[in-house]
Structure formats: structure tokens, C-alpha cells
Amino acid sequence: MSLAVCLLLDDRSDATVRRLWRALEDAGVPTLLTHTHGHHVPHVTWAALRTYDVEAVRVSLASLPANPPLDLRLDAFGTFRRSRCWLAPAVTASLVERQAAVVAAVAGTGADLHRHYAPGSWVPHLTLAPRLHLDDLATVAALVYDVLPIVATGESTVLIDTSTGTRHPLAHPV
Numbered sequence: 001m002s003l004a005v006c007l008l009l010d011d012r013s014d015a016t017v018r019r020l021w022r023a024l025e026d027a028g029v030p031t032l033l034t035h036t037h038g039h040h041v042p043h044v045t046w047a048a049l050r051t052y053d054v055e056a057v058r059v060s061l062a063s064l065p066a067n068p069p070l071d072l073r074l075d076a077f078g079t080f081r082r083s084r085c086w087l088a089p090a091v092t093a094s095l096v097e098r099q100a101a102v103v104a105a106v107a108g109t110g111a112d113l114h115r116h117y118a119p120g121s122w123v124p125h126l127t128l129a130p131r132l133h134l135d136d137l138a139t140v141a142a143l144v145y146d147v148l149p150i151v152a153t154g155e156s157t158v159l160i161d162t163s164t165g166t167r168h169p170l171a172h173p174v
Helices: 011-026 054-062 093-107 134-147
Strands: 003-009 043-051 070-079 085-089 126-129 150-161 167-169
Touching (some): 003 011, 003 054, 054 093
Antiparallel strands (some): 003 043, 003 150, 070 085, 070 150, 085 126
């Protein structure tokens, strides 16, 4: 079980990603739409915590300054070594600065940050399929490139219990 600090998208972009998830599912590629608990939402994860105190994390993040919504341009498709495929936002100074602030805030609570979310190691991404098989790569790429670019807005920040999908909204975007 872990806790993720996630940036959620505006309604239009959320719907676009969900349509892409559905198209991939219809093509036989399992996505976050049906993965584990089935409560996944399109998001970019700022930080993943392996051990934590939810209330301490919430309080620490609430102390960060409120930020305006974040413009995102999802214009690339990628994969990680262990077969997860994703959309990549253009990496802007604001994106990197906000992620570093989130990590600093949660680290101050004593939470154990997953090493892939340490500043300098973090690869910003929006997961499409958690287990892409090589045989499906061409199908996924064709469907993804039919919808890119996605011009999105990161509008809100939530804490998500990754084992259940339970969301704990924050008062303002970080």
C-alpha cells in the first residue's frame, strides 16, 4: 500500500484520457481503467510514499502556497523498463519546481518517498497501461498518436491511497 500525491486534470482532458483508456481496452490492452480496484483517475503523480502519516502529509502539503492551475502539454508516448506505458508532459520549470516543493513537504513529515520520485530521478508521466506487452506496442502507439497532443490543465491535487483508490482532496493545487 502506498500514498500518491497526484495532480488531476481538467474535465475535458480527463475525458480525453478516459476515451483513450477505453480505446486501448477495446483493442485488448489493459489500462488503468480496469487495473486493480478500478478507481483510477487520469493524473500525474508528484510523489509516491511507501510509509506515511496521511494527516501529517495533508497538513504539510496544505502549508504550501496555493498555485494556479498548471498548463500541461502531453505530447509524447513512453515506456518504462517494466512495461508501463505513459504519456509525457513537456517538462517545464514550473512542473519541476512544484514537484520538488511537494517532495520537500512530504519528506518533512518523515514519509518514505519511493526513489523514482526523488527530484532528479522523477520522470513526469500519466500512466496508460501498467503492463504493456511488446506485441501490443504498435497498437498502443497508433491509438495514442491519434489523440496527441493533449493540451491539459492540472487543476487540483489529491492524495490517493493506491491500494483502494480512496481520494483525500487538498484545499488547493500545489
